[in-house]
Amino acid sequence: MNSNTFRMPAAVLLATGAVALLTAPPACATGGGGAGAGGEGKAGAVVLRAGLDVGLLNKTVHVPLKATLNEVSAPATAEKTALTVTLDGVEGNQPVSVLRADVATSKATADKNRAEAEANLAKASVHVPGLPLLSLVEVEKVTSKAVCEAGKKPVASANVLGKVTALGKKVTLSAGGPTKLEVPGVGVVNLELSGTQTTSTTAAAAALRLKVSVNPLNLNVAQVDGEIVLAEAHCETPTGPAPSSAPPAADPDVKPQAGTGTGTAIASGVTANANLAETGGGSLTPYVAGGALFLLGIGGVALLVTRRGRTS
16 A cells, blocks of 8 residues: 655644545445445244154154254244144154244344344244154243344354253253253153354354154154254354444534644644644744834834924
8 A cells, every 4th residue: 555645834734634534535344345345144043953864663764854944044034833744654644743832933134234043932842753742842932043243253142941841851951061861761862052153254053952862662663863953043244344433524514723822733633733823922922022113113213204304
């Protein structure tokens, strides 16, 4: 970047510098894409995501169960509260209720400055094939949120509120690691509480993650293995310009003010030393007084000569 420096008297600097600062455009902070890059952020949320492998009793095959509820990508909102799936050879080919909830919402928004996603689930119960009467997990309320704003560090949060039961037993979750619940004759569930992850440009949160391994031996189901995630949200920071953090522009209605004595004048960030209008005693006072006396003496001599000419 080239720069030129001009030196000028202080009075001229103050007169021109203040005007230049008042008319200059404000500075703007830009994101990684730079001004004009114009890249919008990305955001998505899902209330439930299931990836299970269902083994059948009367066959040597495995049926995949992949399902999502209220999965959205910005900009979108979803509020469906129930999810059912149908698997061939499972439960007499009848629909399997995977999730039922009083509240199940997901929302995602994104623009050039901010991307945000959130998922909420309340009074919810999750089921897997082969266990129609016993809930895999029941939760009071789970939430997750991810916010990615240009020029700021991404933020992710997740919460599990109220009691949690798994396979009919109350579970005390720990932030230190997964909680393992084993029920003889039914199976094992590992529950992981409130997982979040952030990088310099992304954020992700999942309120509750379940590792499932159950063997119900019922309704033609021999084994169910896989993972279920509740209340998941993620975002990616926009590449467009960040909101300006420049101070407000100076008031254009600036009136010049006279200073007294010799000091430092400051106008809109420009500093210069200048002798402004001086009153009272100062360094120039003797010269001004001497000049005045000199002019007064000349006037007196002229008046005296004029009077003498008239009398003669």
